Amino acid sequence: MTDATRPGRLRAWFAGVLPTLRLRLVVVFALVALTAAVSASGIAYWLNRDAVLTRAQNAALNDFRKSMEDNAGSLPRKFDCEQLRDAARSMAGTTQNYQVLLFGEDARGEPCAVASDRSAFAVSDVPSALRKAVAKRRPVDDGNSYPYHLYWQRITKKSDGDPYLVGGAKLIGDSDTGTPSGYMLKSLAPERDDLNSLAWSLGIATGLALIGAMLIAQAAATTVLRPVRRLADAATRLGEGKLDTRLKVSGTDELAELSRTFNQTASSLERRVAELSAREASSRRFVADMSHELRTPMTAISAVTEVLEEEQDNLDPMIAPAVQLVVSETRRLNDLVENLMEVTRFDAGTAKVVLDDVDVADQVTACIDARAWLDAVELDADRGIMVRLDPRRLDVILANLIGNALKHGGSPVRISVRTEPDVLVIEVADRGPGIPEEVLPHVFDRFYKASASRPRSEGSGLGLSIAQENAHIHGGSITAHNAPEGGAVFTLRLPHGANALPEDDEAHGDPDADPGDDTPGTGRGDGDGDEGGSR
Missing domain, CATH: 3.30.450.20 (PAS domain)
Structure with a gap:
């Protein structure tokens, strides 16, 4: 044991023997x-x-x-x-x-x-x-x-x-x-x-002095710890979001000064949080209003682009590339608007879950079949695994994870479904080069770009973020890591008990929550579909 670690171990031992102040x-x-x-x-x-x-x-x-x-x-x-x-x-x-x-x-x-x-x-x-x-x-x-x-x-x-x-x-x-x-x-x-009588008398006096000292220590500890306990309770309430918490200040000692400092800090924090909340609310309103305002013209533009796409073979060869560009960019813009609307619902706390008993294997099969991915996906799932969840939101999660795996890792993508105690586990693994270590902590960030020199991509940059939010609203999570043999692995964990989900019996979905084309393969790690090669 070195001299540097000895005091630390002694303090740890002392704290273990005497845990309270x-x-x-x-x-x-x-x-x-x-x-x-x-x-x-x-x-x-x-x-x-x-x-x-x-x-x-x-x-x-x-x-x-x-x-x-x-x-x-x-x-x-x-x-x-x-x-x-x-x-x-x-x-x-x-x-x-x-x-x-x-x-x-x-x-x-x-x-x-x-x-x-x-x-x-x-x-x-x-x-x-x-x-x-x-x-x-x-x-x-x-x-x-x-x-x-x-x-x-x-x-x-x-x-x-x-x-x-x-x-x-x-x-x-x-x-x-x-x-x-x-x-x-x-x-x-x-x-x-x-002398023996004197020794007994001194021993009794020592015992009485020890008892008196302990009583004095108890009284002193109560005097000192009462304001400390009030401060701890106030800090707990402040941490719970009760920003109007304040301490009653009396006296001029160090504890009173600490209480004043706490009150000043709480006041400053309350003002700052109010400012940030106002800015965030304003930003959310702006994004929501912008998304709703864009949806109407986007509907009309999408209808026009569908017509142009159907007539693309009859167009002048000089005009066809421009029409194709308009069609692809219109779809991309429409996906971005839909994703922004979904994000605003999560941020505003208005996203709902509509629960149903779902056979997970059937749900995964339906997801990959609807997108014509059957030939590119290997499914390892037993029939009869019933879980109570929102099938639409599970479809959104699976579509984003599988779409990203196909885009960045290539086929075949392997999907495995298993159950653990009270938890449903779905793994989506690809055969690609994996995710760079410096990118792993940011794969679920909104609009994160792994390469600043290529900010533009096919995806909206929100797919994985939306998938994570859909997992959270079920009480679950999504994690990402690289497999030892190569390739990226995304793991979805969801509680499979109905009482573990935030069920809302009155929720029938938001009319604006139509998933639309909410399944494009958005960018992994950087939020852009064309960044897969940088892994």
């Missing part, structure tokens, strides 16, 4: 509060622990030093073990409540070790390192006034598991020989219990 705020507040409380409690505990132990330790050691000076120091030069035992018991009888162990040599020079309470304090309880330190004589100089010092060590007895303080010192005399050494054993269990 509220949860993140609460967790962050809780972590900060927990860290602060644990740090403060730990510092307080260690400071109090050190103070309690130091106070208890100093009090016991000072008392032991004084008691040893008073009792062991008053022993005769030649003492016996009984006198040493009495001194140990006398030393243990102070208010510090510790046990005493004394070592020395009696008058006969024999070692004597006595304890104030043998069951509570034995020689084995004194660490060997402490005994060595107590018995070690140090040279007296300017930095050391005494040859022997008082030493201490904290231990835990295995017998009861309680903590103890062990201290020891050697009585300073005229001679080291026979001078007794004394040790004290003081239980630190009360101090331990006090």
Whole structure:
């Protein structure tokens, strides 16, 4: 893992564990509060622990030093073990409540070790390192006034598991020989219990601080997220097209400034959309009016061209090419007018579907038979595939797709029909060179030209766009891709359940929606029939 991807993965993991901003705020507040409380409690505990132990330790050691000076120091030069035992018991009888162990040599020079309470304090309880330190004589100089010092060590007895303080010192005399050494054993269990109580109190305080921090975080998150949620709801309504959505602004903080910015943006967007809608409506009216106005003269011109076409063999050879040009251009213009009228119906939202139960194989056969394409098309479709749709609009879709395949790919064109769960799939594949990759995203665009140097073509440039719109009005779609073995493949997908279609029981079609000659092979990719060679 590189350094660049590690932060991204960490952020992704963090976002997955804490998906909401509220949860993140609460967790962050809780972590900060927990860290602060644990740090403060730990510092307080260690400071109090050190103070309690130091106070208890100093009090016991000072008392032991004084008691040893008073009792062991008053022993005769030649003492016996009984006198040493009495001194140990006398030393243990102070208010510090510790046990005493004394070592020395009696008058006969024999070692004597006595304890104030043998069951509570034995020689084995004194660490060997402490005994060595107590018995070690140090040279007296300017930095050391005494040859022997008082030493201490904290231990835990295995017998009861309680903590103890062990201290020891050697009585300073005229001679080291026979001078007794004394040790004290003081239980630190009360101090331990006090420190445990303090630890519990600090732990409870930490827990309360954590709960308080989480409650504060919840309140802060609510305060912060409420306007954010209102902003999100407003943005959703704005995205749904409710351009009059505005936020109530109060305060002068960053969220209030964000709300003002949102309101300004919404106002600007509303004005812009209103302007664009007005322009689009004007454009639609212009195209619709122009199409209707052109239809009447085009009807008359078409009638004249039909007559001229019938008499073409009787015309002067010099005039015949011009007549043929007029006939072809008139047909092209008539197709363009019909396609423009169809486009205006889609744009205006007035296009209707007239549903019927259709055998898809029969419908495809009728489409190619009506246009004399039977010899150029291979059909792979089972009989009995019944789908509820608009047969006229399916005919328009098939005519455009098959016509384009024949024009640009050549015959034979293969049509396959199959069903998938709740979907009818019709594929139209040709044997041509395919569609250039840079053209594929634009094959369904209106008037798209793959070659800017050849803007004029036989088609209207609207056929594939109209086919796509007819698929959309059924709740389906058309996609285009190139087959691996060569050739272009157009795939039509339509839902085949009646409840999946936008059926209009009152729709009987638009009188102006006569398909006419709405099946010319319009240009693929660029909208022009003569652009096929540029694929």
